[in-house]
Amino acid sequence: MKELITVYGSATPTASGQSGDFTLNSQIAYNTFNYIRIPKGTKLKIWAKRISGTTTFTFIVNYTPNIISRSPNWTTLGSEYLSSPGTLELEKRKPIIVNGFTGNEAIKLSYSNTGGSGTLTVEVDIEITDEE
């Protein structure tokens, strides 16, 4: 089993130093979501990221082992810095992999704005699979 989906989101920070999480959408989703919970026994692979902005920012992939906790503990799995307004396209021949061991693991996509006000946009290609 494998399913490859594109998730996307945007944010409009108004000042440097602002950070937050992208509200995400996908063609396969009926409504928006803030994180992706990884089904038990599967793994989530992040294959590609397209990051663009009218200002500079750091794009962050955050992970928690326990999304059902009252206050999940998020740690950074990886980040990319958009050093000037424009677009950064990153494709991974070896993806970021997150396993669903308990079914409570989750990732979310976040930003930390380093420029002025602007629009930040991300598209991420994610695979959910029970194969290697």
Place this chain on the structure above:
Amino acid sequence: MDKFAKDGDYLTVFLPATSEALVFRVRSIVNKAFNLIDYGPLPIHQGTVLKTIDGTSTTTSDYGVLPARAYTDPIQFPTQLNVYDNTDMWYIPKEYRDRLFHAIQYVKPAWIRVEVQIPTGTIQNRFQKERVMGGVERDFGYSRGSIEVIHFPEVHYGFRYCNDLNIDVNTFVRFEYAEYKIEIPMDAQLIYDILIRKVPSVWVSLPYSVEDSTFQSSLVKTYGITGFPLRGINERDKAIREYQSLLKDVKSVWGGSE
């Protein structure tokens, strides 16, 4: 079409619950050039209240949407086509005994858990005999994204689905199928050779692990028998005598004895 029998192949449908098998010869595949049905979204209606694997309930927002963490009751596939039973497109009566549908159902998104009940209402996924019941809402008793069945006449199959992600998803179902024109070989020696795998056949084990009286009687109504018991290679004479006796009860697929 690699998973399906080809014209002239033998097809063995094994029933684990009874350790019996029905043996067919595929006279032809009538839908060879058109083996896909893009059914569309799962037939889940807007406003349907579904249970979740977290112990709560939720309501579907739109047709074909499977909410986050929710699982369905058994579903059959309604259609607007002029099929025999338009509440279940795969249902055929016993008079269609010369036909057999071999269908592989693919569900999108592929992480969706799928389970089949044969017949609808009988949970087939058990652990340690019948002690523990599985299913899409539990840690076992499902597959993800696809399921393969042979649809026998006179039986409604019920499918259940579960979306264990936190996202409400738009669903889609595609069927890859073969409509076999079949007959039951009337030679006990040949059936024995097929069942000990001396003669090659396409072997499909139906996810039928709990014997169900409705299902068994449907087989009798359709074919006259429930199947041929599997025997060991050291039981040849006994098996052939047994199969010869069963073959007397087999109904002709050409509209013979009822």
